[in-house]
Amino acid sequence: MGPPRPLRKPLASRINKANPQGVLRDATPGTACRPARLGGMPSTVIQSFQYDANRRELRVLFRSGRSYIYLDVPGDTYDAMRRSFSKGEFFNQHIRDRFEFRRIDNEST
Numbered sequence: 001m002g003p004p005r006p007l008r009k010p011l012a013s014r015i016n017k018a019n020p021q022g023v024l025r026d027a028t029p030g031t032a033c034r035p036a037r038l039g040g041m042p043s044t045v046i047q048s049f050q051y052d053a054n055r056r057e058l059r060v061l062f063r064s065g066r067s068y069i070y071l072d073v074p075g076d077t078y079d080a081m082r083r084s085f086s087k088g089e090f091f092n093q094h095i096r097d098r099f100e101f102r103r104i105d106n107e108s109t
Helices: 075-083 087-094
Strands: 032-035 046-052 057-062 067-070 101-103
Touching: 046 075, 046 087, 057 075, 075 087
Parallel strands: none
Antiparallel strands: 032 046, 046 057, 057 067, 067 101
16 A cells, blocks of 8 residues: 555645735736635536635636626635636536626637
């Protein structure tokens, strides 16, 4: 079986010292976005997503290349999406057809 795998470093030691809150900065000054795990995300439909807690906006980039912002999404919904194994299934059950949205394909992200 081999030796046990080492435990992952505590979150505090993984946060970039230049960005101690672990947030992404949006194009709008003063807005903070909580990032989703982008690498190796198990979804055949969703490429990435991020949440702007100040605006309560969920930005979703689909593998098709289309990008949307879902409006007035509670932080709890975003947190549940992050924890879900199937992002596409969660999106279809809890976000799609439940929140207003706008397409942002032509905007810079």
